[in-house]
Amino acid sequence: MSIAKVGRCIEASGVSKVYGAGTAAAVEAVSSVSFTVPHGQFVAILGPSGCGKSTLLMMVGGLEPVSSGNIIVNGEPMTGPRTSIGIMFQDPTLLPWKSALDNVLFPVRVLKRSIDDYREAARDLLHQVGLHGFEHKRPHELSGGMRQRVAICRTLVYDPEVLLMDEPFSALDAISRDEMNELLLDLWQQFTKTALFVTHSIREAVLLADRVLVMTKRPATIVENLAVPFARPRSMALGESREFNEICRHLRECIEESHSRSRALRARTTAWRREPAT
Amino acid sequence: MAARAGNVSVEIPAAAPPGSVPAIGPSLRWARPIILPIATAAATLLLWQFAAVRLRIPAVILPTPIEIAHELWRALPVLIEQAGPTALDTLMAFAAASALGVGLAVVIAYSPLLRDTLYPNLVFFQLVPKVALAPLFVIWLGFGSPSRVAFATFISFFPVVIAAAVGFAGTDPAALQLCRSLTASEWRCFLLVRFPFALPAIFSGFKVAMTMAVIGVIIGEFISSQAGLGHYILNAGSRLDTADVFAALGVLCALGVGLYGAVALAEFGIRRVYGRH
Amino acid sequence: MAFLDTVSRAGDAVPNGRLLRLVLLPVGFALAAIAVWQILCQALHIPPVLLPPPSAVWTVLRDNYAILFGEPLPTLNESIASFTVASVLGVGLAVSLTFSAWVREALYPNIVMFQLIPKIALAPLFIVWLGVGETTTIVVAVFIAFFPIVVSSATGLVSAKPEVLRLCQSLTASEWQAFRMVRFPYAVPYIFAGMKVGVTMAMIGVVVGEFITAQRGLGYIIMFAAGASETATVLAAILLLCVIGLGLYGIVGLAEWLVLRLYGGEMPISGVI
Numbered sequence: 001m002s003i004a005k006v007g008r009c010i011e012a013s014g015v016s017k018v019y020g021a022g023t024a025a026a027v028e029a030v031s032s033v034s035f036t037v038p039h040g041q042f043v044a045i046l047g048p049s050g051c052g053k054s055t056l057l058m059m060v061g062g063l064e065p066v067s068s069g070n071i072i073v074n075g076e077p078m079t080g081p082r083t084s085i086g087i088m089f090q091d092p093t094l095l096p097w098k099s100a101l102d103n104v105l106f107p108v109r110v111l112k113r114s115i116d117d118y119r120e121a122a123r124d125l126l127h128q129v130g131l132h133g134f135e136h137k138r139p140h141e142l143s144g145g146m147r148q149r150v151a152i153c154r155t156l157v158y159d160p161e162v163l164l165m166d167e168p169f170s171a172l173d174a175i176s177r178d179e180m181n182e183l184l185l186d187l188w189q190q191f192t193k194t195a196l197f198v199t200h201s202i203r204e205a206v207l208l209a210d211r212v213l214v215m216t217k218r219p220a221t222i223v224e225n226l227a228v229p230f231a232r233p234r235s236m237a238l239g240e241s242r243e244f245n246e247i248c249r250h251l252r253e254c255i256e257e258s259h260s261r262s263r264a265l266r267a268r269t270t271a272w273r274r275e276p277a278t
Numbered sequence: 279m280a281a282r283a284g285n286v287s288v289e290i291p292a293a294a295p296p297g298s299v300p301a302i303g304p305s306l307r308w309a310r311p312i313i314l315p316i317a318t319a320a321a322t323l324l325l326w327q328f329a330a331v332r333l334r335i336p337a338v339i340l341p342t343p344i345e346i347a348h349e350l351w352r353a354l355p356v357l358i359e360q361a362g363p364t365a366l367d368t369l370m371a372f373a374a375a376s377a378l379g380v381g382l383a384v385v386i387a388y389s390p391l392l393r394d395t396l397y398p399n400l401v402f403f404q405l406v407p408k409v410a411l412a413p414l415f416v417i418w419l420g421f422g423s424p425s426r427v428a429f430a431t432f433i434s435f436f437p438v439v440i441a442a443a444v445g446f447a448g449t450d451p452a453a454l455q456l457c458r459s460l461t462a463s464e465w466r467c468f469l470l471v472r473f474p475f476a477l478p479a480i481f482s483g484f485k486v487a488m489t490m491a492v493i494g495v496i497i498g499e500f501i502s503s504q505a506g507l508g509h510y511i512l513n514a515g516s517r518l519d520t521a522d523v524f525a526a527l528g529v530l531c532a533l534g535v536g537l538y539g540a541v542a543l544a545e546f547g548i549r550r551v552y553g554r555h
Numbered sequence: 556m557a558f559l560d561t562v563s564r565a566g567d568a569v570p571n572g573r574l575l576r577l578v579l580l581p582v583g584f585a586l587a588a589i590a591v592w593q594i595l596c597q598a599l600h601i602p603p604v605l606l607p608p609p610s611a612v613w614t615v616l617r618d619n620y621a622i623l624f625g626e627p628l629p630t631l632n633e634s635i636a637s638f639t640v641a642s643v644l645g646v647g648l649a650v651s652l653t654f655s656a657w658v659r660e661a662l663y664p665n666i667v668m669f670q671l672i673p674k675i676a677l678a679p680l681f682i683v684w685l686g687v688g689e690t691t692t693i694v695v696a697v698f699i700a701f702f703p704i705v706v707s708s709a710t711g712l713v714s715a716k717p718e719v720l721r722l723c724q725s726l727t728a729s730e731w732q733a734f735r736m737v738r739f740p741y742a743v744p745y746i747f748a749g750m751k752v753g754v755t756m757a758m759i760g761v762v763v764g765e766f767i768t769a770q771r772g773l774g775y776i777i778m779f780a781a782g783a784s785e786t787a788t789v790l791a792a793i794l795l796l797c798v799i800g801l802g803l804y805g806i807v808g809l810a811e812w813l814v815l816r817l818y819g820g821e822m823p824i825s826g827v828i
């Protein structure tokens with residue numbers, strides 16, 4: 001258990017991502033995004049599909065270079081992937097020929113640390129996520145939800161300071177998704193980490209996060225930065241409270257408003273194109 | 279604020295995998311997969327020409343590309359004339375193998391008894407070095423075209439029947455159930471569901487079969503030398519006329535690629551008719 | 556049709572019955588075919604030059620087993636040698652293609668184009684270069700077996716889904732680590748698939764090489780006996796060749812089974828779970 005830090009963990013300023021720069025088909029996936037995340041905070045990036053939130057996450061994780069602006073994590077500018085950052089993807093990407101336990105220990109082998117040191121920790125993690133007894137099962141013997149749980153353990157086993165999660169539960173059915181949300185809330189109680197969680201589910205974002213950044217597309221920017229006022233520990237019952245639903249409604253309106261704004265903008269531009277300038 | 283980049287979807291491409299190629303300029307990036315292999319092949323030819331001349335390699339061992347081109351030009355009428363029997367034998371073998379293969383596959387698809395009986399034997403035959411039977415066909419059918427066509431049919435038959443059988447067996451059961459629930463007859467179910475679903479597999483079998491048919495005809499010509507490109511190549515080899523060998527090989531390659539391309543083209547056409555899977 | 560369905564379903568109901576059916580039917584059919592062959596030969600008095608009965612083939616095998624079991628040795632050696640060389644070269648080239656995108660983009664399309672060429676037709680060329688003999692046969696066989704192995708292995712080595720590789724990247728894994736721990740295990744089923752085709756191709760190369768260089772080995776015996784109209788000998792030699800071919804294929808299959816067991820079970824050909 002690391003000592004809780006203070007100050008900024010993640011700082012993004014003026015971050016943009018342009019694909020195909022310099023050509024006629026240049027696409028601006030992310031447009032001048034700035035935000036900070038203090039240590040120990042859980043921040044959700046909420047937005048519809050294709051608005052660039054995954055790209056933003058990849059840039060924070062050092063897997064994609066920024067086109068302009070910069071990202072500083074733990075005081076160091078991001079130039080590439082780091083072992084102090086753990087990334088979880090939508091696809092659990094477990095190695096099919098390895099057992100659950102071996103999959104959890106995969107990062108340990110990559111990082112060339114001693115497996116024996118981590119074996120107990122890996123077992124504990126699997127136990128915590130409810131997979132006790134499944135250590136030697138192979139991925140094809142596990143359900144989708146179980147595989148994501150193995151993936152969570154794999155991300156946590158080498159104790160990264162920062163967790164980046166790219167819609168990890170989007171591919172699950174609704175019931176499994178609720179279970180995973182509950183699991184993540186429980187886990188969050190134990191670990192002092194900083195997290196960025198990308199999702200397109202408004203309820204999931206409000207349930208899990210301390211702050212919600214709303215991102216929309218065209219242009220792909222952050223349009224809202226909302227603090228979630230609920231204290232921890234949280235439970236799934238929170239989802240039925242009135243205040244919770246008020247916040248969700250507010251976020252929904254926020255998203256819809258920016259959509260209609262961009263629709264109006266596009267309509268104006270299309271109209272302008274049809275009638276040549278007088 | 280002008281609208282950005284039209285209606286291009288903002289799909290996030292996967293992160294660049296390790297060891298990716300540095301861009302040579304955004305405008306040429308699309309052409310690299312085409313330019314690079316062609317350039318490599320061209321460079322190899324140039325190197326060949328240069329080395330053969332510089333190192334004074336005897337033409338018997340390795341003629342230069344220019345000498346080969348010269349020989350090709352000189353012998354072209356003869357080569358094309360010899361290509362005729364080879365092409366004809368191949369096409370006949372392919373047609374026979376395809377018809378028999380698909381036919382047997384249909385029978386197997388509809389009779390579990392025949393499938394359990396025949397299919398393992400077919401797979402067994404596929405694994406066995408069938409080329410060893412080439413002289414047997416010569417014993418049975420003599421030195422002429424029939425033995426070659428029969429042998430080529432024999433070796434190209436198996437890929438077709440196996441691929442087609444797999445294709446027919448792999449039909450989406452839900453689609454078949456839908457068909458039957460509409461009280462369609464088995465024949466219509468076959469025509470409308472099983473057959474179109476099996477087409478990719480059948481065509482992959484056809485492509486292998488075409489390749490095998492060419493090989494079968496060539497081997498047949500090797501051992502029952504009468505006419506055709508295979509015989510020509512063997513003959514030129516025994517005369518140590520290496521440039522001639524290369525020239526004939528070139529024509530043979532063109533023939534092989536052309537025939538294969540015809541099958542691929544047919545597949546493309548049929549795919550368009552039946553729509554993409 | 557319905558009756559046959561009930562027969563097969565009845566077979567399904569009893570697991571042992573199904574297994575028995577899967578083995579008995581094809582084997583029974585094959586044995587029946589041989590029996591029919593024997594009977595037809597004798598009943599219709601088919602000239603043994605055209606189609607000798609199985610009994611004649613057996614006689615040849617029995618009487619000449621000293622020679623006939625000696626001749627397979629060169630064929631066997633050549634097959635094993637050529638297959639081994641083709642596998643090493645093939646997998647080796649496929650591995651080096653993985654590490655350099657430039658090399659891959661330059662060479663791989665050319666290799667695939669080579670697949671379309673009837674490579675057996677180059678055998679006379681190899682004879683011009685290397686003369687008549689065992690070396691030529693092996694080289695021809697290597698040449699033919701090499702390409703399917705490269706193509707299949709290369710396909711397998713790039714088959715790991717980008718998501719898995721991105722995971723490796725996020726863990727700051729080196730290229731070698733990503734190759735050893737992810738790419739190569741994913742490629743194993745493909746490599747074996749290529750090797751199975753390769754072993755078949757190697758045998759074709761060896762047999763055809765022996766046909767046209769006619770020095771030693773079973774291919775030589777077949778040509779020689781065919782020329783002398785000793786059809787029973789031809790069939791006997793073919794039978795021995797089939798045994799060798801199946802044996803080698805079976806060894807590759809066995810190796811594949813062992814490797815899969817080593818990796819422990821499911822190794823899906825397609826992508827990531």
